[in-house]
Structures are given as structure tokens and as C-alpha cells.
Amino acid sequence: MDALAGSLLGWLCLGITVLFGVTVRYMAMRNPVEKANLLVWSLLPALLGLLCLAVLGVGWGLVGLCFSCLLSWGYLGGGALLPVGDRAVLITGSDTGIGHALAKYLDSLGFVVFAGVLNKDGPGAEELRQTCSQRLSLLQLDITNATQVKEAYKKVSEKLQNSGLWGVVNNAGILGFPADGELLPMSTYRQCMEVNFFGAVDVSKTFLPLLRKSQGRLVNVSSMAGGIPLPRYAAYGASKAALSMFSGVMRQELSKWGIQVAAIHPSGFRTGIQGTSDLWDKQEKELMENLPADTRQDYGEDYLLGLKSYLLQMPAYCDADLSPVLRAILHALLARRPHGLYTPGKGAYVPLCIFCYFPLWFYDFFISKMLSLSQGH
Ligand SMILES: NC(=O)c1ccc[n+]([C@@H]2O[C@H](COP(=O)([O-])OP(=O)(O)OC[C@H]3O[C@@H](n4cnc5c(N)ncnc54)[C@H](OP(=O)(O)O)[C@@H]3O)[C@@H](O)[C@H]2O)c1
Numbered sequence: 493m494d495a496l497a498g499s500l501l502g503w504l505c506l507g508i509t510v511l512f513g514v515t516v517r518y519m520a521m522r523n524p525v526e527k528a529n530l531l532v533w534s535l536l537p538a539l540l541g542l543l544c545l546a547v548l549g550v551g552w553g554l555v556g557l558c559f560s561c562l563l564s565w566g567y568l569g570g571g572a573l574l575p576v577g578d579r580a581v582l583i584t585g586s587d588t589g590i591g592h593a594l595a596k597y598l599d600s601l602g603f604v605v606f607a608g609v610l611n612k613d614g615p616g617a618e619e620l621r622q623t624c625s626q627r628l629s630l631l632q633l634d635i636t637n638a639t640q641v642k643e644a645y646k647k648v649s650e651k652l653q654n655s656g657l658w659g660v661v662n663n664a665g666i667l668g669f670p671a672d673g674e675l676l677p678m679s680t681y682r683q684c685m686e687v688n689f690f691g692a693v694d695v696s697k698t699f700l701p702l703l704r705k706s707q708g709r710l711v712n713v714s715s716m717a718g719g720i721p722l723p724r725y726a727a728y729g730a731s732k733a734a735l736s737m738f739s740g741v742m743r744q745e746l747s748k749w750g751i752q753v754a755a756i757h758p759s760g761f762r763t764g765i766q767g768t769s770d771l772w773d774k775q776e777k778e779l780m781e782n783l784p785a786d787t788r789q790d791y792g793e794d795y796l797l798g799l800k801s802y803l804l805q806m807p808a809y810c811d812a813d814l815s816p817v818l819r820a821i822l823h824a825l826l827a828r829r830p831h832g833l834y835t836p837g838k839g840a841y842v843p844l845c846i847f848c849y850f851p852l853w854f855y856d857f858f859i860s861k862m863l864s865l866s867q868g869h
């Protein structure tokens with residue numbers, strides 16, 4: 493009786509170990525390594541394997557142990573980072589937010605940073621000049637201006653001589669005014685495509701020859717809204733979805749050159765992208781002016797004037813700590829085996845899973861519940 497219970501327990505352990513290993517592997521594919529997780533993911537499979545060994549006896553226990561160790565080794569090996577050395581990285585949109593924080597972070601790690609800024613005389617650029625090392629160069633780079641993209645390319649290739657560029661982070665982006673797709677003026681759709689899609693395409697195409705030399709990395713900061721449909725993000729989401737699809741195709745096409753590509757789909761983080769009340773007033777005015785009278789009547793003044801309140805609430809559920817995004821981008825730049833997609837931030841991964849694996853009606857229901865919860869009504 494005891495022997496039977498013992499072997500049952502052993503099989504259970506083996507099952508758990510295998511399940512655990514597979515889960516870890518799966519999660520590792522989706523999420524960048526977190527320091528705290530590292531210990532857990534490496535220790536737990538080994539402990540479970542050892543337990544197997546104790547209960548199952550030498551034969552099968554050993555197999556379980558080896559298997560779990562192999563899995564955790566594979567996971568940790570893939571997550572291991574290459575040395576920074578003198579690798580050079582170009583970041584677009586370093587004036588504020590994620591790009592700005594990333595420029596400082598990579599500079600502090602020893603990278604040669606080319607920080608593209610929309611305004612070289614602005615406060616963001618000035619702060620980078622003051623706080624970063626001599627390695628960092630500022631580039632005037634409006635990604636929608638072909639002349640500036642070409643000039644930036646010239647400057648970067650002159651500075652690098654023959655050493656190639658290790659990474660390009662397409663970070664610059666705009667949000668536009670979040671409102672119902674029917675209400676958004678055409679200009680918002682065009683601006684979003686212009687910056688978030690065409691701008692990133694131009695920068696990527698221009699700098700790819702330099703990446704080819706180093707067999708480097710292309711990283712696109714897309715968005716959660718580019719991977720799944722979210723209300724109010726018709727213009728922004730569509731432009732990011734275009735970027736994500738382009739990324740996917742490039743990942744397939746560029747692998748033959750040894751260039752690895754990764755897309756980052758962050759959820760909400762508190763940055764300059766949420767805009768200022770001046771900007772909202774301007775965007776609201778533009779929206780109202782372009783609205784046909786009957787649409788205006790159907791939606792009602794109250795609803796239309798309430799659109800801005802969504803922006804007011806946004807900071808409440810956006811994270812002020814950008815480090816998950818920075819870690820994801822670092823992993824995309826330096827991991828031996830970077831992932832194709834990263835989903836940093838609260839609530840970025842689960843909706844994506846539901847969108848991918850469940851019927852659409854369930855996804856729509858889930859999103860409406862999630863949004864009404866996060867907006868407190
Ligand atoms: N924050 C989030 O919650 C979140 C979520 C998902 C995805 N993202 C994505 O993350 C990226 C960075 O966003 P962020 O949150 O850090 O916003 P941010 O603070 O507004 O940063 C975007 C930067 O891009 C710059 N920029 C705008 N138009 C440009 C152009 N034509 N050429 C060059 N630079 C331009 C902006 O300059 P100005 O400040 O001078 O306009 C700003 O410095 C964006 O692609 C965004 O879509 C952010």
C-alpha cells in the first residue's frame with residue numbers, strides 16, 4: 493500500500509515537473525527575464541526534480557530531474573545577456589517618456605547612444621546633454637521628415653566609421669485624441685500613420701544597412717492597442733497594428749541577414765504621451781469642428797464633452813515606473829535569443845491571450861468588463 497502511494501506521488505511529481513518546465517518555457521517566450529523570477533525559475537524546477545528523485549527512485553526520478561534542469565537551463569541560457577561592450581544604439585523620440593528614460597538607462601549601462609530628438613533645443617534634449625556621458629550623441633530627428641532621417645544616418649555612420657550599429661529602437665510615437673473612431677477627424681488618422689507607421693518604416697529602411705553590418709537588432713515600440721482592438725484607439729491602434737504587422741514580416745525577411753527583430757507591446761505607462769490639457773483642448777476643438785451636425789446630435793453634447801475626462805483618468809491606471817518597458821527593450825537588444833514579442837506592464841498579456849485563443853464575443857465582453865472596472869463605472 494505504501495509502495496503504491498509512494499509511486500503515485502512520484503508520478504505526480506514527475507507530471508508537475510514537466511508541466512512546470514513547459515509553463516516556464518512558455519512564459520519565458522512571452523516575457524523578459526525579471527531578476528526576482530530568475531531565482532524562482534531556476535530553483536523550483538530543480539527542487540521538483542530532486543523531489544521526483546527521492547520519491548520515484550533512481551531511474552525515472554533521474555529522468556525527471558534531468559528534464560526539468562534542461563528546461564530551466566534552456567530558459568536561462570536564452571535569457572542571458574550579451575556584453576554591452578561598445579555597442580551603439582539609435583533611439584527615436586528621446587525627448588520625453590520611454591525614449592528619454594531608455595537613453596539614460598542604456599547610457600548608464602555603457603552603450604554608445606544616439607538619441608534622436610524631435611527638438612534638439614528642447615528641455616528633454618538639454619537634460620540628456622546635462623546628465624548623460626560623453627558617449628551619448630543627440631540627433632535632430634523628426635522621423636516624418638525624410639531630410640532629417642537622411643542627415644541622422646550620415647551623422648551616425650560618420651561617427652561609427654566601420655563598426656556598424658547594433659540596435660535601432662523605433663520608439664517615437666503619438667497617441668492622438670482617444671475617442672470613438674467615428675468621431676475622430678481624418679487628420680488624427682493621418683498623423684498617427686505618419687509618425688507611428690511611415691516614420692518608423694523610413695527610419696528602419698534607412699538604418700538597416702548599418703544593422704546588417706553588425707547583425708544587430710531592430711526593436712519596435714508598438715502598443716497593446718496595436719495587438720488587440722480597444723475602444724477609443726481606432727487611429728492609434730490601427731497605426732500600431734500596421735507597425736506590428738510590418739515588424740512581423742521584417743522578422744521573417746531579415747533573419748537571413750542575422751538581424752533579429754522584436755516588437756514591444758506595453759500597456760499603460762505614465763509619460764508625455766497622455767498630453768497636456770492645452771493639447772486636449774486643441775484636439776477636442778478640432779474634433780468638434782469636423783463633426784457633422786447629426787452625428788453631434790446622436791452622440792449628444794454631454795458625451796462629447798466627457799471624452800476629455802477619459803484623459804483625466806488615464807494617469808490613475810498608468811504605471812509611473814517605466815522599468816518593465818526598459819527591461820523588455822534591453823532584453824530585446826542583448827539577449828542571446830530575444831523574443832519576437834514583449835508585453836510589459838499590467839494587463840498587457842492576458843487580454844492578448846484572450847484575443848488570440850477565445851471567441852471574439854468573449855473577448856469583447858472581457859474588454860468591456862475590464863474597461864468599466866478600470867474607469868470605476
Ligand atoms: N506610455 C504608454 O502607456 C505606452 C503604451 C503603449 C505604447 N507606447 C509607445 O511607446 C512609445 C513611447 O511613448 P511614450 O509613452 O514614451 O510617449 P512620449 O513621452 O510622448 O514619447 C514619445 C516621444 O516621441 C516624440 N515624437 C513625436 N513625434 C515625433 C516625430 N515625428 N519624430 C520624432 N519624435 C517624435 C515625442 O516628442 P514630443 O514630446 O516633443 O512630442 C516624444 O518625445 C510610443 O511609440 C508609444 O506609442 C506607450
Ligand SMILES: *[C@@H]1O[C@H](CO)[C@@H](O)[C@H](O)[C@H]1NC(C)=O
Pocket residue numbers: 637638639640
Ligand atoms: C525637414 O528638416 C529640414 C532640415 O532640418 C528642414 O529644413 C525642413 O524645413 C523640414 N521640413 C519639414 C516639412 O518640416
Ligand SMILES: *[C@@H]1O[C@H](CO)[C@@H](O)[C@H](O)[C@H]1NC(C)=O
Pocket residue numbers: 662689692693694696697710711712735736738739740741742743752753754755
Ligand atoms: C519594426 O518596424 C519597422 C518598420 O515598420 C520594420 O521594418 C521592422 O521590421 C520592425 N521590427 C520589428 C521587430 O517589429
